[in-house]
Amino acid sequence: MNEIVLKEKDIKQLCECLFQRMRPWLSKQSDRKVWGVPRGGIPVAYRIASIINGTVVDNLADANIIVDDIICTGKTRDKIDDILYSKHNKKLEHDVYFDALIYKPSEGEWYVFPWEGSRLNSIEDVPLRMLEYIGEDPKRDGLIDTPKRIVKSWDFLFSGYNVDVSSLFTTFENDGQYDQMVILKDIEFYSMCEHHALPFFGKVHIAYLPSEKIVGVSKLARVVEAYSRRLQVQERLTEQVATALDVYLKPKGVAVYIEAQHLCMVARGVQKQNSVMVTSSLKGQFRQDESRMEFLLLSRR
Ligand SMILES: [Zn+2]
Numbered sequence: 001m002n003e004i005v006l007k008e009k010d011i012k013q014l015c016e017c018l019f020q021r022m023r024p025w026l027s028k029q030s031d032r033k034v035w036g037v038p039r040g041g042i043p044v045a046y047r048i049a050s051i052i053n054g055t056v057v058d059n060l061a062d063a064n065i066i067v068d069d070i071i072c073t074g075k076t077r078d079k080i081d082d083i084l085y086s087k088h089n090k091k092l093e094h095d096v097y098f099d100a101l102i103y104k105p106s107e108g109e110w111y112v113f114p115w116e117g118s119r120l121n122s123i124e125d126v127p128l129r130m131l132e133y134i135g136e137d138p139k140r141d142g143l144i145d146t147p148k149r150i151v152k153s154w155d156f157l158f159s160g161y162n163v164d165v166s167s168l169f170t171t172f173e174n175d176g177q178y179d180q181m182v183i184l185k186d187i188e189f190y191s192m193c194e195h196h197a198l199p200f201f202g203k204v205h206i207a208y209l210p211s212e213k214i215v216g217v218s219k220l221a222r223v224v225e226a227y228s229r230r231l232q233v234q235e236r237l238t239e240q241v242a243t244a245l246d247v248y249l250k251p252k253g254v255a256v257y258i259e260a261q262h263l264c265m266v267a268r269g270v271q272k273q274n275s276v277m278v279t280s281s282l283k284g285q286f287r288q289d290e291s292r293m294e295f296l297l298l299s300r301r
Contacts, residue, residue: 178210
């Protein structure tokens with residue numbers, strides 16, 4: 001993540017650009033009522049209002065200019081457009097001008113505005129607001145450090161993004177020309193489903209038929225770790241582990257079999273307490289029935 005810390009002079013410049021874009025609109029307006037999208041848009045509203053000789057208004061409905069600090073996905077804009085139209089019969093662009101200091105930043109760019117403090121502080125704001133959202137008081141004793149702890153645990157739970165999987169394959173020559181199946185069973189893993197950011201966890205069983213190279217068993221576990229410590233779906237996790245082995249080890253065949261429980265199924269929604277999801281990926285010789293059956297039987301015990 002490329003962190004871009006904006007200074008006062010950058011904000012001044014961005015406000016100036018925003019003002020220039022707004023100019024055609026301003027020429028048609030005698031009234032200049034500015035509303036800032038909470039919370040980041042509020043300091044922008046005050047700055048812009050002073051540049052254009054406008055006033056900051058408390059309610060969205062009273063504004064003919066709406067500003068935000070940053071537009072990432074356009075979701076906020078759509079929501080505002082919706083509210084304006086359904087409740088006040090106004091349309092963005094037509095009745096109300098909408099803009100932001102930064103429009104759709106490139107992937108991997110993280111902007112920190114002067115009113116946000118450091119990136120760490122601003123990221124801790126997110127779980128804090130989620131605590132408020134569920135009806136908690138983030139200032140009570142037990143919760144004071146919880147946002148910090150959540151961010152820290154995310155650093156760990158999603159540490160897989162920082163691992164270069166190709167670097168895990170320190171392989172050895174297959175001297176003895178071992179040509180039977182190598183199996184590593186019951187590799188425990190914990191991952192997070194990308195639909196709910198809830199854990200899914202269970203066991204991975206890996207088998208491969210060596211060709212020229214073999215790999216240390218601990219490395220297999222680390223490949224699982226690298227891919228599971230990300231936002232995942234079980235199907236992709238299975239496929240990624242199998243593909244990594246296929247590409248970097250070039251075995252005659254590889255099979256990956258994962259059984260897992262998904263908290264998003266167990267703890268919410270359908271509440272199927274004991275359901276286990278099973279996925280497998282078979283490559284090379286494992287596509288042939290005999291070795292496939294052998295692997296499935298062995299990994300199931
Ligand atoms: Zn889920």
